[in-house]
Amino acid sequence: MNQITPDSYVTADGRTIGGTVMEMKNITLRFGGVVAIKDISFDIRQGEIRAIIGPNGAGKSSMLNVISGFYNPQEGDVFYKGQKRPPMRPYQVARLGIARTFQNIALFEGMSVLDNVMTGRLHHMKAGLFSQALWKGRAEREEVENREAVEKIIDFLEIQSIRKTPVGRLPYGLKKRVELARALAAEPSILLLDEPMAGMNVEEKEDMSRFILDVNDEFGTTIALIEHDMGVVMDLSDRVVVMDYGKKIGDGTPDEVRNNQDVIDAYLGVAHD
Amino acid sequence: MREELELAQSSQATDGLMSIPALMRRNAERFAGKAAYREKEFGIWQCWTWSEAREEIETLALGLLTLGIKEGDFVAIIGRNRPYLYWSMVAAQMVGAVPVPVYKDSAAEEMAYVLAHCGARFVIAEDQEQVDKVIDVQDQLPNFEHMVYLDPRGLRKYDHTALHQFQKLQTEGRAQRLAHEAELEARTGRLTYDSTCVMLYTSGTTGKPKGVVLSNRNVIQTSKNSVDFDSLRADENILAYLPMAWVGDFIFSVGQAMWCGFCVNCPESEDTMVTDLREIGPTYFFAPPAVFESQLTNVMIRMEDAGRFKQWLFRKYMAHAKKVGGKILDGHSVGPLDRLNYALGNLFIYGPLKDTLGLGRVRVGYTAGEAIGPELFEFYRSLGINLKQLYGQTEATVFITLQPNGEVRADTVGVPAPEVEIKIEDSGEIFYRSPGVFVEYLNNPESTASTKDAENWVATGDAGFFEEGSGHLRIIDRIKDVGKLADGRMFAPKFVENKLKFYPDILEAVVFGNGRDRCVAFINIDLKAVGNWAERNNIAYASYQELAGHPRVLETIQGHVEEVNRSVAEDPMLSGCQIHRFLVLHKELDADDGEMTRTKKVRRVVVADKFKDLVDALYDGSKTVSTTTEVTYEDGRKGSISATLELRDVAVLPTLSQQVAAE
CATH class of the missing domain: 3.40.50.12780 (ANL, N-terminal domain)
Known part of the structure; x- marks a missing residue:
């Protein structure tokens, strides 16, 4: 363990950013002959909003999938709270306190919003099959506790009016919010958001930005997000990683990244050699 | 003699209960364990009994005293219907201050006017949105000193020198009960029938809002009378969902509720009103x-x-x-x-x-x-x-x-x-x-x-x-809209407009004719109803404007107007108000464009002025008219839309005076 934990600091808007909670070291991910991620290293610090940006096909979603344990990289290591993380299944990663949302919404369409969000509490339910079936003692107590936790999130994200609505009937922007609710229900210490604002109109984007900031502020959740909308990214995040063709081409505060020549080239399009 | 007797009776009838706080305390004794307030939160109806409500209100009043509130201070209350905000009104009354509920959806500038006009020293706001609005305009509020907020979300990092969290203020009040209790009792005891109970701002179709001062006598007497009229009882349940700044909500949810001791239920959010209504099943209900x-x-x-x-x-x-x-x-x-x-x-x-x-x-x-x-x-x-x-x-x-x-x-x-x-x-x-x-x-x-x-x-x-x-x-x-047609017959636009608006297809109508020889009308279609109709009839449309100009829509509206004319013709006094020509407007009349008030009442003068070309076209007999209109988007940006509108003639029945002339 030779990890250097940087000192914590306080941001301009009064949030405290702590030491490193997660670190990617020299990650390389291949699909057959295709190199999706090439030797990338970066870290995520406690309490920060960390964005991963880049043009289409840059490997952003792959990177998020590595963090969430969906892909295991061929080379490199992921460190979580100072410990090297062995290859894991996604549900094991979820138990570590890492929750995520998906780029193309993965909710249970036929179930109500409430039930969908309740599924996010799965790791907080310990009652066995037998006790669940009898609905006595622990099972009942847990259900009540979990419902309470879920209701707080429903209140937080202002989706009370659709609590009992089947998700399939909801418009896109609300589905995205329900997905966020489900991720939050797990009470994660790190929240991974895959394009939380894709396909939204300006007003929906503003709402979602507000919620992301509030989650970070209220629960102190560390957030890593992928986003296409540069305006949103620059406003929201504390630090930004820029990827292009599987490589990291920039890393720093929004201002630093904005003035980085490689980043400008990647976004404006420069011939690759 | 009889008058004296009646006076004596009326003060006896209110049992010397001369203020809302006095009524609240009576209820806390008489109905101690009965539900006084409910609010749905976290998916469950949370309930406060009258004695719990009393405790909440008194600790808040004590908290306000720790902040140095004075008798006669104005306390603005901004937010949606929540028990806490109703308690705030009573707490303000207890310390001799005047509660001023403010429309929560008013823009910062409108809020600035109201707060500056009454010189509010205290503001009790629901959440960050309202707090931000007040902070935005606080330079224009020389008297403003303290703000209390309910929902701490997003407000943790704000400068808290003049900002206080509601429950924390109550805790503070509870801690300093001994120091302030006597003062609180003294102030509550000084309240009389003539003390100000509340101040409410009128919406104002013309000019700036006016602050209407209502005394305890006003509120308690009217509450008592109206309660007697409908024999309302302590076991009523009402749903408080209309704006707190509106006099009706104050009378139903504060005046009558306090007089009877019935239960005020607050919905979970604005969007859940329909569900909450079903769950509560009110026994006494008001709705526009x-x-x-x-x-x-x-x-x-x-x-x-x-x-x-x-x-x-x-x-x-x-x-x-x-x-x-x-x-x-x-x-x-x-x-x-x-x-x-x-x-x-x-x-x-x-x-x-x-x-x-x-x-x-x-x-x-x-x-x-x-x-x-x-x-x-x-x-x-x-x-x-x-x-x-x-x-x-x-x-x-x-x-x-x-x-x-x-x-x-x-x-x-x-x-x-x-x-x-x-x-x-x-x-x-x-x-x-x-x-x-x-x-x-x-x-x-x-x-x-x-x-x-x-x-x-x-x-x-x-x-x-x-x-x-x-x-x-x-x-x-x-009365200011009632005029005369050129031949002296009475012109009452609202009378006709209401008849038109009763059709689900018609959202708004504006009738012109004062000083003219005949009446003409602007019509706004109801996008929901007409859109639904279009869907069922396989009529494709891309925009409000396109739907509004569709020949079949015009046909339907024309049918409605003709029907209205027939009904208007039957009224001997107002038969002159039949509509001779009409057009369907290419945009919805909107408060953001100043064409309506925030309470959705048409500003006739503004509309007549803004669409002068259209009014002229209706009178000069042309078949179509092209026009360009400026519109304001919700975020304040401006744009313009242009359209060519079809003007339609409508069949008119002979009116009484014409009949007389013909004979």
């Missing part, structure tokens, strides 16, 4: 016509998706309800077979439908604010819902006239409320005098004097008349 209309539309749309048999059953029984439902409700005689059939319908159709609407337990329901369509009104009454109309205004502490049970009609507003005197001047304007007559407009003696004379008669600004026979009041229009 728009709420009833949207509920009916939902029912009808859902019925269209139902199976054939269900549709048949629904139609059959609704027709029966239409025939006898209203009569049964009014206690008229109905044949035994019809009665039996109605009872069956009640079991299978009306009862379940009322439950779905959340109106199954309503004993007394009121609608006011706008005219209600006879069809709509009949629909609810035929189901057995005792929906009635009232006529009132802020200056009267709501009640001027009320419809007694059994004497309910769509086109009148009822008889004078208890202790209300009404007279009608030669001009047709309605004047009233009652214990509810407001004290004054704050800092505005001129307006006070022009509205209220030395003998306490108040001008309503409305024209109306008492119907012969029934003695019920009928409202014609705003």
